[in-house]
Amino acid sequence: MNFNWKSGLTVADAMANIQSRFEAADLAYGHGMFCAADEAAHLIAHVVTGAPTVTDEMMALEIASAQRQRLQTLVEERINSRRPAAYLTGEAWFAGVRFEIDDRVIVPRSPIAELLAEGFSPWIDRQSVSSVLDLCAGSGCIAMVAAMVFESATVDAAELSADALDLAAENRNRLGLADRVQLIQSDLFSELVGKKYDLIISNPPYVPAQREMPAEYGHEPSLALYAGDDGLDLAWPILVGAIDHLTAGGWLVLEVGESVDALMRQLPDLPAMWMELEGGAEGVMMISREELLGCEQRLRELSATVAC
Incomplete structure (x- = not known):
């Protein structure tokens, strides 16, 4: 399933589409996240705000061009390499x-x-x-x-x-x-x-x-x-x-x-x-x-x- 990383993309758009792609790719979770939605939220938050995960207040935010490119790279690498998301972002949150x-x-x-x-x-x-x-x-x-x-x-x-x-x-x-x-x-x-x-x-x-x-x-x-x-x-x-x-x-x-x-x-x-x-x-x-x-x-x- 291809996803159009278009201008005007909001956090909510990215959440829905990345979650769908991860589910279609049959990824495995368990590295601090339990499902495709958790992992999508982690990657988006890492790129857009640096927070641990996405909040309701972030959903309407528009993702800037450079951020879209970075997010696309992370998503493709997560699917193709099967590397845990934390290794791709270089960070994990504990307590x-x-x-x-x-x-x-x-x-x-x-x-x-x-x-x-x-x-x-x-x-x-x-x-x-x-x-x-x-x-x-x-x-x-x-x-x-x-x-x-x-x-x-x-x-x-x-x-x-x-x-x-x-x-x-x-x-x-x-x-x-x-x-x-x-x-x-x-x-x-x-x-x-x-x-x-x-x-x-x-x-x-x-x-x-x-x-x-x-x-x-x-x-x-x-x-x-x-x-x-x-x-x-x-x-x-x-x-x-x-x-x-x-x-x-x-x-x-x-x-x-x-x-x-x-x-x-x-x-x-x-x-x-x-x-x-x-x-x-x-x-x-x-x-x-x-x-x-x-x-x-x-x-x-x-x-x-x-x-x-």
Whole structure:
């Protein structure tokens, strides 16, 4: 389906037509946007105003010639390359904060953003949090927002990929958080010996290795996506490591996404709170250090099977 990028084109015109083209192209979503309309709105807003998405007030705006050309280029590239929109625009929004993004990291999309923006209230008193760890930090989005939410806390961002840490440093410096967020290259907790935190937040890889993914996901670093046959190769060591690295009364927030069923089959008595999130997202738990201690033996057994 061809679209006439004519003069006089309004945001509303572009929304309708780009959405139609994306639907006809059978694109896959899930990189912070859930459907063709979301992605059309993101691209238009990026070009026209720099906002995260289109608002009702923007619908009547006429798109200037240079903007039409830029938007046309983005739309054609999105359809032809199947690259996620965030890689084309170079930006993604997480908890209302703009992050620079490229293919050194996966596109930020964790539903943890919803909980983090509220300081994990009512379960956590944000004034009592003095230390936070973002484990498997990627672009650093969780660490940066945590530094904004927990204003008195020191924040560490631990990540295995040196390339991802380079991008995280760019985001940290652009957001003026160089004195608040420490970046650490670490394979999970390996370089964090002796460190303890009031709050550990982790969105690790959790896609089962054999799962066939849409082409869009093939543009993301596989290191940040896949985690063994059942998607839990990192979750078990994180749950065990949290016992050693949380302070008394500390909390772990862990996302395991679609691997939640596999986790609960292997450890049905895990006393975690599974969070109810907007949009039906699932697989995010909150669990205290004391609750982890109650099933420590079984957790260490499961973690040992990964090591083997």
